[in-house]
Amino acid sequence: xxxxxxxxxxxxxxxxxxxxxxxxxxxxxxxxxxxxxxxxxxxxxxxxxxxxxxxxxxxxxxxxxxxxxxxxxxxxxxxxxxxxxxxxxxxxxxxxxxxxxxxxxxxxxxxxxxxxxxxxxxxxxxxxxxxxxxxxxxxxxxxxxxxxxxxxxxxxxxxxxxxxxxxxxxxxxxxxxxxxxxxxxxxxxxxxxxxxxxxxxxxxxxxxxxxxxxxxxxxxxxxxxxxxxxxxxxxxxxxxxxxxxxxxxxxxxxxxxxxxxxxxxxxxxxxxxxxxxxxxxxxxxxxxxxxxxxxxxxxxxxxxx
Numbered sequence: 282x283x284x285x286x287x288x289x290x291x292x293x294x295x296x297x298x299x300x301x302x303x304x305x306x307x308x309x310x311x312x313x314x315x316x317x318x319x320x321x322x323x324x325x326x327x328x329x330x331x332x333x334x335x336x337x338x339x340x341x342x343x344x345x346x347x348x349x350x351x352x353x354x355x356x357x358x359x360x361x362x363x364x365x366x367x368x369x370x371x372x373x374x375x376x377x378x379x380x381x382x383x384x385x386x387x388x389x390x391x392x393x394x395x396x397x398x399x400x401x402x403x404x405x406x407x408x409x410x411x412x413x414x415x416x417x418x419x420x421x422x423x424x425x426x427x428x429x430x431x432x433x434x435x436x437x438x439x440x441x442x443x444x445x446x447x448x449x450x451x452x453x454x455x456x457x458x459x460x461x462x463x464x465x466x467x468x469x470x471x472x473x474x475x476x477x478x479x480x481x482x483x484x485x486x487x488x489x490x491x492x493x494x495x496x497x498x499x500x501x502x503x504x505x506x507x508x509x510x511x512x513x514x515x516x517x518x519x520x521x522x523x524x525x526x527x528x529x530x531x532x533x534x535x536x537x538x539x540x541x542x543x544x545x546x547x548x549x550x551x552x553x554x555x556x557x558x559x560x561x562x563x564x565x566x567x568x569x570x571x572x573x574x575x576x577x578x579x580x581x582x583x584x585x586x
Contacts, residue, residue, distance in 0.1 A: 287503055368435050370394070377404030449507050
């Protein structure tokens with residue numbers, strides 16, 4: 282049996298060779314993954330409207346992939362209670378999709394941070410195209426060491442990004458610090474449903490961590506306890522595994538359909554290492570979700586007044 286411990290970097294085949302990685306090097310790998318795989322995501326996952334690098338939220342009335350991706354923003358905003366005029370920190374903003382949606386459809390102000398300079402440029406360009414450049418700003422920053430003063434945001438928003446913190450409490454402490462009293466942390470992600478795995482399961486878990494440059498997976502219980510330890514209260518968990526599975530399955534089927542092209546281009550040396558790893562994770566993530574190794578949840582927590 283293999284055991285997945287918390288707060289440890291488990292990637293055994295990183296985007297560059299090495300046994301141990303500093304937090305700064307982990308951020309470099311994260312940026313490299315998204316930079317190298319941008320066109321894979323562009324052609325197979327997001328469009329100019331949703332600008333999403335995350336799973337969708339499928340429920341009654343949702344009929345398309347793009348609708349499900351946009352619906353994730355709506356669900357998250359509703360759970361967080363975001364209102365017009367709120368200042369939202371989009372921690373791990375990607376190419377700006379959530380920030381732009383919040384500005385355009387809720388009337389919030391959004392500040393997005395990412396470790397990728399290329400993503401910042403994409404996000405700024407997307408915000409201009411959507412007419413919300415005046416309500417959004419984007420910059421390169423690490424959400425475990427933010428360049429903001431204390432108590433400046435109404436909401437900290439983390440869509441499938443908190444997983445990139447080796448110790449999730451490093452993110453929670455910073456989120457708590459920059460939130461105003463009474464502010465809200467809203468975060469969604471995949472969480473390990475158990476800690477022990479057999480060999481085949483372990484390979485799938487490792488493909489996921491390596492493929493997305495993620496150091497480890499937290500369990501729901503550890504995530505909840507970490508929030509509480511860092512001062513958050515009124516912590517609420519929304520189970521969303523069922524609503525996520527159609528997106529997971531779509532990712533898997535897309536990888537299956539494109540497998541011949543992937544491996545021909547790989548053999549010809551036309552695919553970067555991160556792109557091949559991203560292909561493998563598209564297959565592995567369906568296994569970990571469909572076999573119950575991972576669940577998907579949305580967390581909402583408050584900083585006391």
